Structures are given as C-alpha cells and as structure tokens.
Amino acid sequence: MFNVDKIREDFPILKRTIHGKPLVYFDNAATSQTPQIVIDAIVDYYSNYNANIHRGVHTLSQEATDKYEEARIKIQKHFNAKEAYEIILTSGTTDSINMVASGFASFLNKGDEIIVSALEHHSNIVPWQMLCEKTGAILKVIPMNEDGSLQMNEYHHLLNENTKLVFCNHVSNALGTVNPIKEIIDAAHKVNAAVLIDGAQATPHIKPDVQKLDVDFYVASAHKLCGPTGVGLLYGKQEWLEKLPPYQGGGEMIETVTFEKTTYAGLPHKFEAGTPNICGGIAFGTAIDYLNTIGFNAIAKYENELLVYGTQELLKIEGLKIYGTTKEKTSVISFNIDEIHPYDIGAILDKLGIAVRTGHHCAQPIMNFYKIPGTVRASFSFYNTKEEIDLFIEALKRAKKMLA
Missing domain, CATH: 3.40.640.10 (Type I PLP-dependent aspartate aminotransferase-like (Major domain))
Known part of the structure; x- marks a missing residue:
C-alpha cells in the first residue's frame, strides 16, 4: 500500500521549518529531495x-x-x-x-x-x-x-x-x-x-x-x-x-x-x-x-491525485490562469494571478515556508508564446500531500491580497 506518511519519514529535509513555518517543498521539477538511504550511500562511500x-x-x-x-x-x-x-x-x-x-x-x-x-x-x-x-x-x-x-x-x-x-x-x-x-x-x-x-x-x-x-x-x-x-x-x-x-x-x-x-x-x-x-x-x-521499491505505477497514480486536487483548488482563486492544460501531463502546474509578477508571489510564499519556482524556467520561447514574463510553477512529488496543497492555497490567497 502507498503510505505517504511513511514515505515522508525517509526524507529528513521535510522536517525543516522555513521562517518558522513547516517546509512545503513544491519545486520538485527543479530538484527532488534526497531520502536518507541515498544520503547514507554517499556517507558510506567517503567513509569506507x-x-x-x-x-x-x-x-x-x-x-x-x-x-x-x-x-x-x-x-x-x-x-x-x-x-x-x-x-x-x-x-x-x-x-x-x-x-x-x-x-x-x-x-x-x-x-x-x-x-x-x-x-x-x-x-x-x-x-x-x-x-x-x-x-x-x-x-x-x-x-x-x-x-x-x-x-x-x-x-x-x-x-x-x-x-x-x-x-x-x-x-x-x-x-x-x-x-x-x-x-x-x-x-x-x-x-x-x-x-x-x-x-x-x-x-x-x-x-x-x-x-x-x-x-x-x-x-x-x-x-x-x-x-x-x-x-x-x-x-x-x-x-x-x-x-x-x-x-x-x-x-x-x-x-x-x-x-x-x-x-x-x-x-x-x-x-x-x-x-x-x-x-x-x-x-x-x-x-x-x-x-x-515504491513503484512507478504507485508514484504516478498518487501524483496524479495531487495534480487533480491542486488544479481544482487553484482554479477557485479568482484571476488565476493555468498554462499547460493538456490531458496528458505530469504533476506540474504553471500559473499566474491577474497582473501580479510571479517573482513577487514566490517571495511571499517563501516567507510562509512554501518553495515554488518562479520565472521563465529556462524555457523563454514558451513564455514568449504566451506573451508573459514567466509563471509561478508548483511541482508535486510522491512525498507531498493534499494538506500541503491546502497550506499552499491559503498562502496564495494571502499573497494575492497583499499584492493586489
């Protein structure tokens, strides 16, 4: 059975706090986090x-x-x-x-x-x-x-x-x-x-x-x-x-x-x-x-649940537009809110403990196609949760209110 709580115990960094808030790491498309077993393999090499x-x-x-x-x-x-x-x-x-x-x-x-x-x-x-x-x-x-x-x-x-x-x-x-x-x-x-x-x-x-x-x-x-x-x-x-x-x-x-x-x-x-x-x-x-060991079928199924839930909740925010709406996609959501610059949203989210990526994501031709400077990108992994998405949504609403 896929047990996200047990999986999260494998990742020591997920116990961190950022600015006094629990870390919500939604920048997995840039770099995923590292489980203890991989950290142990690195230590073992240099130690032995x-x-x-x-x-x-x-x-x-x-x-x-x-x-x-x-x-x-x-x-x-x-x-x-x-x-x-x-x-x-x-x-x-x-x-x-x-x-x-x-x-x-x-x-x-x-x-x-x-x-x-x-x-x-x-x-x-x-x-x-x-x-x-x-x-x-x-x-x-x-x-x-x-x-x-x-x-x-x-x-x-x-x-x-x-x-x-x-x-x-x-x-x-x-x-x-x-x-x-x-x-x-x-x-x-x-x-x-x-x-x-x-x-x-x-x-x-x-x-x-x-x-x-x-x-x-x-x-x-x-x-x-x-x-x-x-x-x-x-x-x-x-x-x-x-x-x-x-x-x-x-x-x-x-x-x-x-x-x-x-x-x-x-x-x-x-x-x-x-x-x-x-x-x-x-x-x-x-x-x-x-x-x-976790299994890629289980990973794909769970991440799709996060994608569906995150998309559903994000679209409830007035003025939010998602870029990339094909049926076949991985657990990545790129979006903007009204005319607010994505960097400003990302900076406020960080203060609330939430890590997302902002900018053109080394894909400037895509941004030029949409005629935008960049997007906020939330990318979910198998160790993320719907509860973290809820924290993310609340933080976004707060950021929108502050920047409106």
Whole structure:
C-alpha cells in the first residue's frame, strides 16, 4: 500500500521549518529531495571505500569500481537498455545533450536539418543552435498549441530527407506536458533521422523503456530522481555510440597513447574521460533502487491525485490562469494571478515556508508564446500531500491580497 506518511519519514529535509513555518517543498521539477538511504550511500562511500576506479589493484579501488559498475547495471535495467555499456554516466542532462551535439558535428553538412520542439528547455535549444552555426545545418521548430501540446501535423510536415536529427523533451519542464515521443521517434526513423529524447522531467514520474521506444538517445539527471546533483546518464544505441567521436580527451577514455597516435577505449569508457563523480554514480544507483521499491505505477497514480486536487483548488482563486492544460501531463502546474509578477508571489510564499519556482524556467520561447514574463510553477512529488496543497492555497490567497 502507498503510505505517504511513511514515505515522508525517509526524507529528513521535510522536517525543516522555513521562517518558522513547516517546509512545503513544491519545486520538485527543479530538484527532488534526497531520502536518507541515498544520503547514507554517499556517507558510506567517503567513509569506507573512497578511491579512484578502474585503475587500482588495491582493495579500495576494486570495491569502488565494483559499486560504480553495479550502479551502471541498475540504471541499465531500469531503462531496459540492451547492454550496460550503452549507459554513459555524465554530469547531468545538459552534459549528455552536449556530448551528442558535439559528436554530430562530424556528420552534418550545410543544408541538413535539425528539428526541435517549441517546448524545449534552453539546454535542448542552445547546443543545437551552436551545432547549426558550426555546420551550416538548419534548425526547425515543431510549433505548440495554446494548451501546451505540440502541433503534430506540423511535425510530420517538417520531416523530409534532409532531416538528420530530431530532439524533443519527454515532458515539458515549464508546463508538465507529456509529449507523444513514440510517434515522434517512429516518424523520424521513417526518414532515417536519429532521435534524442530529453527525459529529465519525465523520469521522476515515468519509467521509460528505451528498447520499446526504439529511441537512439535518451538523457536524464539523477537529481530529479531523488539522487545527488552532478550526475546523470546518456543512453545511446550501441551503433550510434560507436559512430560518435569522443567528447573529451584524457585518462580512462584511451586504449593506447603514443605521441604519434592514440586509440580510444571501448564503450562506455570512450565517453567517460577523467575521474568521474564516483560517489554520485553509486548514489544514483541507490536512488533508482529506492524509487523502484515504491513503484512507478504507485508514484504516478498518487501524483496524479495531487495534480487533480491542486488544479481544482487553484482554479477557485479568482484571476488565476493555468498554462499547460493538456490531458496528458505530469504533476506540474504553471500559473499566474491577474497582473501580479510571479517573482513577487514566490517571495511571499517563501516567507510562509512554501518553495515554488518562479520565472521563465529556462524555457523563454514558451513564455514568449504566451506573451508573459514567466509563471509561478508548483511541482508535486510522491512525498507531498493534499494538506500541503491546502497550506499552499491559503498562502496564495494571502499573497494575492497583499499584492493586489
């Protein structure tokens, strides 16, 4: 049985007070909180077997290597990658995206086309713009609808024999929209284009099966998945990872080095130059285990209850408008109240112990579409409660009264 009170006991930070008020943490789309079991894994690493990996014959190095590679296998199984070496451990989603963008600079020619969606985070826009500037490729955009969904008919019209790459987020960080990525992937493959899906916002709520999706690349970050910051993953099909050149040169990613020529290591080490975030990778595996113990079906069901309840209660506030109203969405609500600036609302909420995100959420094209400076974004996780939503609603009413 899903027991939110018991789950909340796993998160020490939820016992905090902010300005004398109990913490209500509704900024989960930016960073999720960390359960004690993950914190313990971090402490255990530094307390008992802190050493570099893959390079030492001594006991600590072997123990650290085994734990790190065990974590890679946990991540492989979670995402159902065919092979463990198809999981590249990176510093996060942005690093993973840039790794692929850098590699594709070798393949693109002037006039080739790249497609992104109008719902992207800046980290899934800027690297492709830089790639286009470098190669002469053309960036095209799938337009969005008023409800925050993509205009899929337009996407199909954009695809042609010049399309080499398609990039889309699985879930919009600003609106919570769940995009039809299977349709996007299948259509792109019909014109022999590769597809990268940004799963940073999806993976806390959805357990993706990369083989079933038939996706070429899938990226995500541990800190959205109850893990530490500074670590993430790039899944790539073996054939694509073998084609791409290394992203960085240095230790670990080599097979042999002479001053005349260097040969590169096999997967995954070809893309993992230098000393990695060893502790972070191990803790990422622990976080994956923790979430799977709760179960993603249970998480999705409970978070949807929070989304429905929160939406219902927010819409009772006069002058409040929600952005992103598609049926398929995760537990994210972006809104504004009348002409009040979202920053001002967020500042008052903080004084009342409630953490939300305000601004453009690194998704300025979305804000430009709606002709607004930004939104207040409340994002719920499986450790939040309806009682916290009630506190949030009361605080919002107070903020509106103060700022009217």
